[in-house]
Amino acid sequence: MDTLAxxxxxEHGPSLGQRLAARGFDAVTLLVVPAAIFSxxxxxxxxxxxxxxxxxxxxxxxxxxNYRRFFSDAFLYDTIANTLWLAIPVTLVNLLLAIPIAFxxxxxxNQRLLTTIxxxxxxxxxxLVAEGLLNYLGPQGxxxxxxxxxxxxxxxxxxxxxxxxxxxxLVITGFPFTFLLTLSYVTGIxxxxxxxxxxxxxxxxxxxxxxxxxxxxxxxxxxFCLSFVQAFSVFPxxxxxxxxxxxxxxxxxxxxxxxxxxxxxxxxxxxxxxxxFVQLAIVVAVLASxxxxxxxxxxxAKG
Amino acid sequence: xxxxxxxxxxLWAAAVWATIGFFVLNLIAMIATVVTSSFATRWLGTWLPxxxxxxxxxxxxxxxxxxxxxxxxxxxxxxxxxISGALGVTAAYALARRDFPGKRLLVLLFLLPLLIxxxxxxxPLATVLYQTGLAGTFWxxxxxxxxxxxxxxxxxxxxxxxQIDPKVEAAARVFGANxxxxxxxxxxxxxxxxxLAALLLVLVRTIATFELTFLVAGPTSQTLVVALYxxxxxxxxxxxxxxxxxxxIYMVTTLVWLIIALRFVNPTxxxxxxxxxxxx
Numbered sequence: 001m002d003t004l005a006x007x008x009x010x011e012h013g014p015s016l017g018q019r020l021a022a023r024g025f026d027a028v029t030l031l032v033v034p035a036a037i038f039s040x041x042x043x044x045x046x047x048x049x050x051x052x053x054x055x056x057x058x059x060x061x062x063x064x065x066n067y068r069r070f071f072s073d074a075f076l077y078d079t080i081a082n083t084l085w086l087a088i089p090v091t092l093v094n095l096l097l098a099i100p101i102a103f104x105x106x107x108x109x110n111q112r113l114l115t116t117i118x119x120x121x122x123x124x125x126x127x128l129v130a131e132g133l134l135n136y137l138g139p140q141g142x143x144x145x146x147x148x149x150x151x152x153x154x155x156x157x158x159x160x161x162x163x164x165x166x167x168x169x170l171v172i173t174g175f176p177f178t179f180l181l182t183l184s185y186v187t188g189i190x191x192x193x194x195x196x197x198x199x200x201x202x203x204x205x206x207x208x209x210x211x212x213x214x215x216x217x218x219x220x221x222x223x224f225c226l227s228f229v230q231a232f233s234v235f236p237x238x239x240x241x242x243x244x245x246x247x248x249x250x251x252x253x254x255x256x257x258x259x260x261x262x263x264x265x266x267x268x269x270x271x272x273x274x275x276x277f278v279q280l281a282i283v284v285a286v287l288a289s290x291x292x293x294x295x296x297x298x299x300x301a302k303g
Numbered sequence: 304x305x306x307x308x309x310x311x312x313x314l315w316a317a318a319v320w321a322t323i324g325f326f327v328l329n330l331i332a333m334i335a336t337v338v339t340s341s342f343a344t345r346w347l348g349t350w351l352p353x354x355x356x357x358x359x360x361x362x363x364x365x366x367x368x369x370x371x372x373x374x375x376x377x378x379x380x381x382x383x384x385x386i387s388g389a390l391g392v393t394a395a396y397a398l399a400r401r402d403f404p405g406k407r408l409l410v411l412l413f414l415l416p417l418l419i420x421x422x423x424x425x426x427p428l429a430t431v432l433y434q435t436g437l438a439g440t441f442w443x444x445x446x447x448x449x450x451x452x453x454x455x456x457x458x459x460x461x462x463x464x465x466q467i468d469p470k471v472e473a474a475a476r477v478f479g480a481n482x483x484x485x486x487x488x489x490x491x492x493x494x495x496x497x498x499l500a501a502l503l504l505v506l507v508r509t510i511a512t513f514e515l516t517f518l519v520a521g522p523t524s525q526t527l528v529v530a531l532y533x534x535x536x537x538x539x540x541x542x543x544x545x546x547x548x549x550x551x552i553y554m555v556t557t558l559v560w561l562i563i564a565l566r567f568v569n570p571t572x573x574x575x576x577x578x579x580x581x582x583x
Contacts, residue, residue: 024403027482028396035394035453036409042450043416043424050427097322104319115570117327120334122573123561124554125511127528131535131550132333135340135543140348142332172330180571204312226418233420236513240535252422256518265430272426276419 054270066270076271079251080278086163086238086250087231090170094178094227095220102182103208115183118176129169130240134160137168165241166248170231178227185219186212221290225283232279251275334554341547359548366541367530367549373556375441376510376526382445383452383509384502390449391456392498396490398457399464413454421451421514429518439521447515452505459504459572463497496567503564504573510557527553 013019020026057065070076105111121129137143137159144156159165189212197207235252242248255275259268341359343352363369398410416424428447429438437443467490475489491498516526525533531553534546564573 024401024406026401029401029403030397031393032397032409035390035457036412038390038449038453039412039416042428042446044412046428046431047424049431053427053430100315100319101323104316105323112570114323114327116565117330119561119565119570119573121330123507123511123557124334125513125528125557127513127532127535128337128511128550128553128557129333131531131546132337134535134538135547136329136333136336142336142350143329145350172333175326180573184571229418229420233422233514235422236517236532240532252514255422255426259426259430260518265433268426269430272423276423279420279423 050269051273053266054273056266058264058266066267067274069267070270070274075249076254079249079254080274082248083232083234083250083252084278086166086170086234086248087228090167090174090231091178091224091228094171094175095182095224097175098179098182098223099216099220101179102186103212105183106186111183115180118179120176121173122176126169126173126234127236127240129172130237133165133169133172133237133241137165160241161243163242163247166234166238169237169241170234173237174227174231177230178223181223181226182220185216185223188219189215218290221286225286228282228286229279232282233275251278337547337550337554340544341551343544346544359542359544360552362542363545363548363552366545367534369527369530369549369552371523372525372527372530373552375524376556378441379444379448379516379524379526380506380509382441383448384506386445387449387452387456387505388498388502390453391501392460392494394453395457395460396464399461400469413457416451416454417458421512424450425515425518428515432519438519439524441524443519443521444516444524444526447519448509448512450515451512452509455508456501456505459501460494460497463501464494467493500568500572503560503567507557507560507564507573510560527556 014022017026054066055063057063057069059065105114108114135141139156139158143159144153147153148156159168193211193215194207197211202210233252234250235256238244238248238250238253244253251271252275255268255271258264258271339352340346342355342357344354344356346352394413398406425447428450432438432443432447437446471493472485472489475485480488510526511528513528513532516529517532520526520529531546531549534541534549538546
């Protein structure tokens, strides 16, 4: 072996191209370059730029001035609590509704009609849902009118321009997303595992609690994170359906205002960085707790 | 299949169906409200409007300059679909066929724009685009919209390319096809269903992408959804019915493409990023 390694690699060794190809670099690999350059230019560079900019306050002062301003001004730091107060309950409601429904729908033979209906609010987008709910949930809207006809309430509920309007819009756009994601995880579990449990006399609740739930936990953690991230970045419906100066002044409103109304890009970037950090902290916490649960194949084994 | 026949199980099933029904009913009623209002002459304090008219469509069309907005919207979408297809499919091919150092890092780089919400990277991105003078222009809007769509195409296409047997390509090479011919005569026909599906999903998502366009669009580069946002935001300036008429036009544009898309893709693909394993 030793003599082989010494035998003049310059004369007989493979060319640079061949050596690179052996490690996976050849003409085909180069096809990834345009997309990578694009991603560096339009994603990594702006992000890094914004990060640096956030430490260069527009009004002068030391490098932490933006962050200090954010955490000393209640009108700014309250936006974190406002956002979490919307995003966490909405995500939990969506997830808790999605699980039993996914378990029921999994048994359906023709799921396509239901999934198509549920895809509607996602494709229509948050702006349209906000605009529709303004009419529908308004004091003269069909929702209040129906409740009053049935005698459930005596005067219209106030459901728009407050917390509940935004909550409703996040459920309408968020629930289908959570549900479809959950459904894809639920249908990925081999039903033979449940049948085995049923054969051994497990009740429906026991089958869910001891067979499905542990297998589903990693998927549910990811579903929670993706749904949470969507709810956390709520913007158009918080402006249109909520009270953007009060209880639904979410962090993305604060960031957009700083950047595009006060033209303080430095502060805007700082708030965007704080937003990203809070989000990341929650996602990491949820994914870390996933390690406490079962991890392994969910497709069952023959034998 | 296991059938539970106890009363508790039946009640539970009924409750679950009732929840689904309640959700779907509210969803349809919400959409119906918008459509009804757009055809209403006067609608105050009653179940149904006093009369019906189509004049709000002509007034919305001229008030909001919808023709210009629609042209811009479709130009932006066409550019986004074409560029994200070109960049995404080539990159996905390289990632699916080759294993090289740093590949995992690259995949993570392509995953991040899909995991980080648009508001978080949109503000720094808009700042950079304003400083380069691109913001407010057509290409600024296209560039911002491409950030999540290129990774989306890559992630949808990777599993699709992986399932095509590399021996087919090797055979074409043996018979003397160069890379270009290989792509045109072998790969493209095989990949066409996947590319079509990915690009339709990009199209449907781009119509509804609000935040990124909102942050970088100028007066002449607004897409339909941003114009709708501004119209609702300035509610009171114009008749509610006029805004609703615009919302219906927006809905129709979206739904036409959604129906086309649903012929080729599974509805769940609009939500989940990659191809799901088939259910057992």
